Amino acid sequence: MTGLVARIVDSVAAIPAAAWDACLPGEAEDHSYYRACDEAAAASGTGLRCAAVAIADAQGIAAVAPFFRLDYRLDTPLQGRLRGVADAVYRYVPRLLTLRIICIGSPYADRCHLGFAPWLDGPRRETAMRAIVDALRRQAAAEGAQLVAFKDLAPADDALVAPCLSREGFARIGSLPVAILDLPYADEDGYLASLSAATRKDIRRKLARAQAVRIEHRSDITGLEELIAELYESTRRRSGLDYGELEVLPPGYFAAVSRALGERAVFALYWIGDELAAFNLLLIEPGRVIDKFLGMRYPLAREHNLYAVSWMANVRFCLSRGIVSLQSGQTAYASKLRFGSRLVPTRLHVLHRSKLLQWGLRRIASTVSFDRFDPDLARLPAAR
Template identity: 65%
Template sequence: MTGLTGQIAGSIAEVESAAWDACLPHEAECHAYYAACETAAAVSAVGIRSLAVTVSDAQGVVAVAPFFRLDYRLDTPLQGPLRALGEAVFRRLPGLMTLRVLCVGSPYAERCHVGFAPRLDDAARQQACRVMVETLAASAATERAHIVAWKDLAPAEDALLGPFLGVQGFAELGSLPIAVLDLPFADEAGYLASLSGSTRKDIRRKLAKADQVRIEFRGDIAGLEAEIDALYESTRQQSGLDYGDLEVLPPGYFSGLSQALGARVVFALYWIGAELAAFNLLLVEADRVIDKFLGMRYPLGREHNLYAVSWMANVRFCLERRIKLLQSGQTAYAAKLRFGSRLVPSTIRFRHRAAPLQWAMRKLSPHLSFARFDPDLAAMARRSAA
């Protein structure tokens, strides 16, 4: 395949939506999703500005990916007491602790959406990937970025891109895995029967105590935007985890998706009387529901067992629509595993422009895996080693 050219677009909105979605078909996190994220970030002081890299041939766009620029702190994976140590070092040596990164992927997605036109065979995909890597490298050199990284490559994308990126000198870093729940069940009873007896009993007990909870599914959240933003922020603060700018949503994110995605976005609202106690943002595809964000009012949410209530509401939502996969993201692993989920690995690939520093970072990368510092995953690793 010849005549490929790479291009940096100043925003995803500059890329034709039909071309983008043809390279990434059937995704709820589609061109409209990313464009809505861009709009929310552009009108606020919060949020990371997104760009796009494309590869084209004589017939049009053949490969796409979102990317963003980030001042990345090396202590970002650290949590708990170790974060305090990272803060102390940062205050004394901010220049040493912070790197300018050009990152393929998005802070608003748990997967690196690298897409290729269906007409490309494997060899042509490799060529398109090479042009994309070269285009990003040239942009990083122009901007004097320290690192080019590929954030959260799923197993299929990493199988395709990983060997090529390895030859190009990219090192590997473990990212947070994705929790997914397989739902090959005819009904709710079948799902509950797949769980342990103690978990099944616990879920039923919590549901029995949730008789005051009213659940509403809707796509339009007009009039509730501020409440939903506040519930999300409340839950983020309660989590005890801090990944810096990678987990901060711009104001207007939820309302923007409500307006942009049509039937692909559903908000599950949990009411206690007239009070909105929690919400779930669901992105709906033909064969998958992405449980994107949960926001909860504390302590009301705990008093009414809203985590378990929302989990079962999402399971029922999928079963009623014959959807076989519920994806629930990169947090609260202990509860999700207990409720039957499995973990799908996710990988970061990165390359520093300075070869000696890349050598040092490659040596350090096994010790800086995000999974090492997540409390649930670290506890699981300790139990496995015992």
């Protein structure tokens, strides 16, 4: 580890923004995004705040990553009836199903933002990775955390760091894939032509019945913050999925992100008369839009086919700006696949401080992956 110094800080804000963004260039979920998430969590006293780890060398900050602490329920991947059984066990013996975990990544991102300075070559990058792992191991021991984990590594990042993490003893587990819609089309008709005839007909029928919907795009949501938060929370509760604290946003999240990102955060608002019936939060990058969160008011949204309306509005938004990729997250896979998306796998890497328990974890890793228990993916084995 010669020449590298690891530092754990209480907030992403403690790392200079320029250094952070140099390690993770071009990301909408940048230093200002994570700072906004932290500020919302701190102001409300709820939510999982993101601390950070930074590795420095003689040239400056060489590697960065957010991390958070979580009392993690081992039954979190389970859904439906299996989750009901686990809930019954948890009520009587919560400690049996709960582990304290330090997790690289963020509950507010679908990707593990693990970044390296551009001057690091392959061997130095691996040395920096080992420095991160060592720092987290020490932090876990100091806090009494049993697990260290890397959450939702994208394929390129996973290929980069998986060999190092394997040598360090981590178990590799499947996480939920991310839906991506590629948009190499000149216009909306080109996109629709790429879909099946039945899907194309269904979308056109739903759009024709949605004439009462008024769509507005804005970055400033002053006066609408509570309405937007209410729509998100209502939709989250209706989803039928429960990933615990990993999907709960702190109060004030939407307002904080709006202020921090400015025009890089666009809220697509769907009005029926004077009533806000749905919203999308879109994060904008030069070649990609992240459809970050969706909230709908029921039954109004269903009556006006707002899922299909919002999907097509986002497609038009991208096409009008020459954006070729629409990322729509880790839920509702059946609809997203029908509308032309592909699924990009993500990976977890987990290390238990007990060598014996880590030995067991490595042997059951393939059976406890998140993608095995998602209801949509279970019905779509080819997608899995």
